[in-house]
Amino acid sequence: MQAADLIQLGQQAQDAASILAQLDNAAKNRGLMAMADALIAHTPEILAANAQDVDAAAGSKFLDRLTLTEARIQDMATGLRQLASLQDPTAKADQAWRNEAGLLIIQQRVPLGVVGIIYEARPNVTADAAGLTLKSGNAVILRGGKEALRSNMAVVNVLQAALKSVDLPELAVQLVTDPSHEIANQMMHLNGYIDVLIPRGGAGLIQAVVKNATVPVIETGAGNCHIYVDKAADLQMAIDITVNAKVQRPSVCNAAEKLLIHQDVAEAFLPAIAKALQDHGVELRGDARACAIVSDMIPATDADWDTEYNDLIMAVKVVDSETEAIKHINAHNTKHSEAIITENYAASQQFLRQIDAACVYVNASTRFTDGFEFGFGAEIGISTQKLHARGPMGLAQLTTIKYQILGDGQVRA
Incomplete structure (x- = not known):
């Protein structure tokens, strides 16, 4: 041509x-x-x-x-x-x-x-x-x-x-x-x-x-999307949403690539969430605290936090607070889709206000960022910029x- x-x-x-x-x-x-x-x-x-x-x-x-x-x-x-x-x-x-x-x-x-x-x-x-x-x-x-x-x-x-x-x-x-x-x-x-x-x-x-x-x-946008499990999260909901967001179609841009979990529930929640993911063939790469809780995780590198895998791979980080989770997400995300799992209204509202992304979820999978799911019939793409158009x-x-x-x-x- x-x-x-x-x-x-x-x-x-x-x-x-x-x-x-x-x-x-x-x-x-x-x-x-x-x-x-x-x-x-x-x-x-x-x-x-x-x-x-x-x-x-x-x-x-x-x-x-x-x-x-x-x-x-x-x-x-x-x-x-x-x-x-x-x-x-x-x-x-x-x-x-x-x-x-x-x-x-x-x-x-x-x-x-x-x-x-x-x-x-x-x-x-x-x-x-x-x-x-x-x-x-x-x-x-x-x-x-x-x-x-x-x-x-x-x-x-x-x-x-x-x-x-x-x-x-x-x-x-x-x-x-x-x-x-x-x-x-x-x-x-x-x-x-x-x-x-x-x-x-x-x-x-x-x-x-x-x-x-x-x-x-x-x-x-490329989709380096995160799931943050708050200390007030329901465990079964956290498992269901994380598995869906990572596993249903791992090659698409609205699939979750990172899991952050509050330190107060990490010991109790992380082994169960990790097992559910591993049962679906997900390779987990964790920071030091995550690896200490789930010993068969692969240690994460600095590059992992910025990588969109498009594959059955997920990086895991334990955070001290919601504020730390938000700071980490805003530093490493691609402004696509981010989710918090919590039963705490104030925590959900803080996440909605402070996360810089086109789509921000409370207690739902990032996989819903889609023109068809939003009722648009289809989508031409997910815009992650702020001028003219944003989101599906x-x-x-x-x-x-x-x-x-x-x-x-x-x-x-």
């Missing part, structure tokens, strides 16, 4: 975006339902392509992210249908008022335009991104990782055909089929064609885009504002 080909994709996306911005909600929903039906109808072809990717990636720790099943394709279709049931974010004005000159000023939601997404081995992102951008009136250019190229091509072909079948622009969804770093770098500099770039993947990918792109970037990015976060000003001849004095 040459730079000229990438520019052509950009031009085609701009043309599609200009059409999408004018569509009413019914037309967008028609496209979403057609895409959902097409995913189900073409499940065998998508799974066949995915099987080739999975075979080629045998042994990768990201195999779970890469693998599609009938159930996961069904979830992708369900996400598209849920998007169709949501309000069109561009169909209403945020607010309107008259100024002293008598001008009617309307703050209107409008699409961003062309959204570029650079992501790794998550073929479900392909459908989620296509649905979210269509519903919000944006065109999308997708650049997935080489590990999922066959899967992504199969999904995009299905989605494009579905859009065409209901007289919508099929090039509203486009895929960069050259997975080289050179093309990714050129995409990061496609100013004038891409309005915003969203990276999804590990810390290395995200930081490469943030540091090198000249196109505006929304930084999505749904439809509203894929829009910006335009001021429409109506007058009857006013001139400024």
Whole structure:
């Protein structure tokens, strides 16, 4: 693929975006339902392509992210249908008022335009991104990782055909089929064609885009997420939440990577929590106090506290107080998702106020940080920055504002 080909994709996306911005909600929903039906109808072809990717990636720790099943394709279709049931974010004005000159000023939601997404081995992102951008009136250019190229091509072909079948622009969804770093770098500099770039993947990918792109970037987060077990925690709740947050899907960004536990309950609680985790195959790496309580833990290194494992590994630290836990989390987290397990209201409120993260939980698993779980239909990513968008990015976060000003001849004095 040459730079000229990438520019052509950009031009085609701009043309599609200009059409999408004018569509009413019914037309967008028609496209979403057609895409959902097409995913189900073409499940065998998508799974066949995915099987080739999975075979080629045998042994990768990201195999779970890469693998599609009938159930996961069904979830992708369900996400598209849920998007169709949501309000069109561009169909209403945020607010309107008259100024002293008598001008009617309307703050209107409008699409961003062309959204570029650079992501790794998550073929479900392909459908989620296509649905979210269509519903919000944006065109999308997708650049997935080489590990999922066959899967992504199969999904995009299905989605494009579905859009065409209901007289919508099929090039509203486009895929960069050259997975080289050179093309990714050129995409990061496609100013004038891409309005915003969203990276999804590990810390290395995200930081490469943030540091090198000249196109505006929304930084999505790697997930060095923590569970803090307070001295007022319920033990069974702490076990259930910690196991779920670590084990259910260890390769995803909202999986917990660290366990902090208050010293007052460490002797009583830690052996039980550790056993529950180890029974699920989790390797534990502890600080000195944690290792003294659970002797078969591996001693943690300084690097462990900053590492997103994406694997069945968890680092464990015993802390003197909630204040120490909060300080440690804010020093080492990636501003993604953090949780406290406690029956103490004051402790929960301190944690909610003082933790610096997009999503902060009390007595719940970090695995709920997800656009689908939040009722957004799907997500374009989990933003860990503080400008424009933060947390799971749904439809509203894929829009910006335009001021429409109506007058009857006013001139400024």
